[in-house]
Amino acid sequence: MDRRSFIYYGGLSSIAGCSRNEQSSNTSLDNRTYNWRMATSWPPNFPGHGVSANRLANNIEELTGGRIKIEIFSAGELVPAFEVLDAVSRDTVHLAHSAPVYWRGKIPASLIYGGIPFGMTSDIFNSWLFHSDGLELWRKAYSSMDIIPFPAGNTGQQMGGWFNREINSLEDLSGLKMRIPGLGGEVMQKAGILPVNLPASEIFTALQTGAIDATEWVGPYNDMALGLQQVARYYYYPGWQEPSGQLELIVSRNAFNSLPPDLQKIIEIACFSENSYLLAEFNMRNQQALNTLKTEHKVDIRRFPNDVLEELKKHTNEILDELSNNDPLFKEIYESYNKFLGDISPWLEIIKS
Amino acid sequence: MDRRSFIYYGGLSSIAGCSRNEQSSNTSLDNRTYNWRMATSWPPNFPGHGVSANRLANNIEELTGGRIKIEIFSAGELVPAFEVLDAVSRDTVHLAHSAPVYWRGKIPASLIYGGIPFGMTSDIFNSWLFHSDGLELWRKAYSSMDIIPFPAGNTGQQMGGWFNREINSLEDLSGLKMRIPGLGGEVMQKAGILPVNLPASEIFTALQTGAIDATEWVGPYNDMALGLQQVARYYYYPGWQEPSGQLELIVSRNAFNSLPPDLQKIIEIACFSENSYLLAEFNMRNQQALNTLKTEHKVDIRRFPNDVLEELKKHTNEILDELSNNDPLFKEIYESYNKFLGDISPWLEIIKS
Numbered sequence: 001m002d003r004r005s006f007i008y009y010g011g012l013s014s015i016a017g018c019s020r021n022e023q024s025s026n027t028s029l030d031n032r033t034y035n036w037r038m039a040t041s042w043p044p045n046f047p048g049h050g051v052s053a054n055r056l057a058n059n060i061e062e063l064t065g066g067r068i069k070i071e072i073f074s075a076g077e078l079v080p081a082f083e084v085l086d087a088v089s090r091d092t093v094h095l096a097h098s099a100p101v102y103w104r105g106k107i108p109a110s111l112i113y114g115g116i117p118f119g120m121t122s123d124i125f126n127s128w129l130f131h132s133d134g135l136e137l138w139r140k141a142y143s144s145m146d147i148i149p150f151p152a153g154n155t156g157q158q159m160g161g162w163f164n165r166e167i168n169s170l171e172d173l174s175g176l177k178m179r180i181p182g183l184g185g186e187v188m189q190k191a192g193i194l195p196v197n198l199p200a201s202e203i204f205t206a207l208q209t210g211a212i213d214a215t216e217w218v219g220p221y222n223d224m225a226l227g228l229q230q231v232a233r234y235y236y237y238p239g240w241q242e243p244s245g246q247l248e249l250i251v252s253r254n255a256f257n258s259l260p261p262d263l264q265k266i267i268e269i270a271c272f273s274e275n276s277y278l279l280a281e282f283n284m285r286n287q288q289a290l291n292t293l294k295t296e297h298k299v300d301i302r303r304f305p306n307d308v309l310e311e312l313k314k315h316t317n318e319i320l321d322e323l324s325n326n327d328p329l330f331k332e333i334y335e336s337y338n339k340f341l342g343d344i345s346p347w348l349e350i351i352k353s
Numbered sequence: 354m355d356r357r358s359f360i361y362y363g364g365l366s367s368i369a370g371c372s373r374n375e376q377s378s379n380t381s382l383d384n385r386t387y388n389w390r391m392a393t394s395w396p397p398n399f400p401g402h403g404v405s406a407n408r409l410a411n412n413i414e415e416l417t418g419g420r421i422k423i424e425i426f427s428a429g430e431l432v433p434a435f436e437v438l439d440a441v442s443r444d445t446v447h448l449a450h451s452a453p454v455y456w457r458g459k460i461p462a463s464l465i466y467g468g469i470p471f472g473m474t475s476d477i478f479n480s481w482l483f484h485s486d487g488l489e490l491w492r493k494a495y496s497s498m499d500i501i502p503f504p505a506g507n508t509g510q511q512m513g514g515w516f517n518r519e520i521n522s523l524e525d526l527s528g529l530k531m532r533i534p535g536l537g538g539e540v541m542q543k544a545g546i547l548p549v550n551l552p553a554s555e556i557f558t559a560l561q562t563g564a565i566d567a568t569e570w571v572g573p574y575n576d577m578a579l580g581l582q583q584v585a586r587y588y589y590y591p592g593w594q595e596p597s598g599q600l601e602l603i604v605s606r607n608a609f610n611s612l613p614p615d616l617q618k619i620i621e622i623a624c625f626s627e628n629s630y631l632l633a634e635f636n637m638r639n640q641q642a643l644n645t646l647k648t649e650h651k652v653d654i655r656r657f658p659n660d661v662l663e664e665l666k667k668h669t670n671e672i673l674d675e676l677s678n679n680d681p682l683f684k685e686i687y688e689s690y691n692k693f694l695g696d697i698s699p700w701l702e703i704i705k706s
Contacts, residue, residue, distance in 0.1 A: 063619055127633040272629070
């Protein structure tokens with residue numbers, strides 16, 4: 001590779017005519033190296049999420065010319081999947097790749113960042129994050145744990161779930177035992193469903209044996225990988241419970257503050273880039289999987305009736321109001337989120353028309 | 354700032370307990386500096402486009418710890434707006450911030466990247482770019498000019514334009530003189546409109562004096578800045594002529610190849626980050642402007658009738674077929690683009706439902 005320092009000459013002189021210039025630079029760059037440990041909430045090389053964590057770590061290493069080296073630990077290797085927040089907070093690891101939706105117990109407002117039922121899709125969420133006060137409030141929410149969060153990937157819109165009966169009315173939901181965690185599960189409970197949570201590894205068998213009647217997981221790409229098309233007949237949309245599946249890189253404040261400014265900026269920009277890069281991947285892989293589910297597996301893909309969705313939305317608002325009443329920080333952030341979503345709706349109607 | 358090199362210790366030892374470690378690094382980073390000149394196709398600090406170019410240049414400087422310094426020249430300072438491609442190709446400047454839609458004369462296939470009528474929106478365009486062969490083909494299209502293109506911002510979905518008469522049928526378009534450049538103009542010509550091109554600075558006066566009957570420009574944010582609401586009554590959507598307004602950073606191959614690998618990667622990732630960062634800004638600013646146009650300026654916002662849109666789409670396909678027949682590279686890229694768009698449509702219907 002031909003490496004040259006280009007020196008600015010005024011006017012229109014061609015840069016191609018610059019002489020090779022290897023003189024010592026006047027930039028005194030900080031060349032110290034940082035060997036960081038990154039926990040994740042994913043199995044090793046988990047499609048989508050885990051591959052994204054690997055790519056982000058590799059990008060950071062390349063961008064820093066090897067000054068930050070990141071060793072990745074999958075869920076359970078150093079710390080269990082749902083304890084990576086604590087591990088970063090305690091400086092057991094320098095950083096972690098995870099999802100805000102897991103931290104409800106410690107930071108209720110994190111639910112807003114993970115993606116809430118009938119909430120923002122990823123494009124509008126980005127507008128709120130970067131060009132309103134969304135990102136600032138996210139950092140405020142995590143600050144008591146000495147953690148700095150960065151948006152670092154989005155799985156896009158989810159599917160509504162797999163059923164073995166048609167859902168033509170609210171009555172058809174009543175009494176079903178469904179794997180649906182988080183806020184979606186609470187909403188479903190109000191609609192008469194018995195929600196349960198199961199890790200990915202147990203969903204297929206539970207549905208096959210009838211231990212559960214229905215399940216949601218992510219979207220076509222991840223759902224097909226679990227084989228859910230073999231044990232359920234109907235695949236419903238929209239993924240009302242999670243219109244945006246936001247992932248995060250959470251970094252120890254101590255570790256982050258130890259970096260020189262250029263490396264801090266690299267972490268931030270690498271995350272912003274990966275944020276949309278992963279979303280673009282999910283949309284591509286979801287369309288491929290959807291096609292396979294339809295043509296090869298003859299899955300019956302259906303839309304929830306509007307009156308069912310309206311009822312679920314009503315329950316969602318009740319639950320979000322309760323969360324606001326119970327936690328001032330949730331209330332502050334949800335008000336910002338909700339106002340932004342309301343304000344931008346007329347523009348969304350135009351661009352999606 | 355507390356700067357420390359963290360050294361990896363096995364097990365669960367806390368990083369907070371690491372001792373301060375200032376030993377010389379074993380990373381031999383290339384500290385040479387590069388003073389680069391960037392031309393743009395925008396007036397100084399042009400809202401949206403120009404501000405994005407400034408931010409990208411600043412980010413690159415921060416990310417490289419000052420090793421790449423970029424001096425920005427607005428349109429006409431070093432080279433005219435629509436000659437920046439040639440300037441980069443000739444190494445008169447190292448790089449430029451512009452839009453692919455301007456290069457039809459030299460690289461017809463660039464039209465596909467700028468955004469084509471009834472084509473991909475930015476989210477799906479990203480899927481094609483990053484996770485199919487879109488980006489690779491973009492680089493192929495520019496390679497004969499020794500230029501490497503990077504996606505570096507998107508203005509999102511445009512509006513259809515400003516009119517002083519209602520558009521209820523194709524007949525209402527007939528005979529209108531409208532400022533609408535590029536493919537959109539050619540499509541409109543087939544529909545009976547007389548298309549003209551005018552730079553931003555002349556649009557307001559032309560519409561005010563009746564030199565033109567109608568115009569499109571960008572979207573609410575940029576259109577309101579031109580004051581178009583003062584000289585037209587109806588504001589039509591959708592922006593069928595440009596569902597995605599892609600911007601680009603075009604870099605001289607010689608300049609890019611002169612960089613060490615970490616700086617090359619920084620340019621790439623800084624562009625990918627800015628690509629979605631700007632889109633998020635446009636959506637936010639467009640909603641604000643749309644609201645002002647409606648509430649303060651009482652603009653009458655309307656949707657083109659479906660039969661008008663269908664006719665325009667028919668004309669669009671004819672023109673794209675002609676372009677394919679006239680240029681093998683256009684044909685190759687458009688086939689890839691079109692297949693991807695067709696394949697992903699079922700998934701789009703689900704996530705936009």
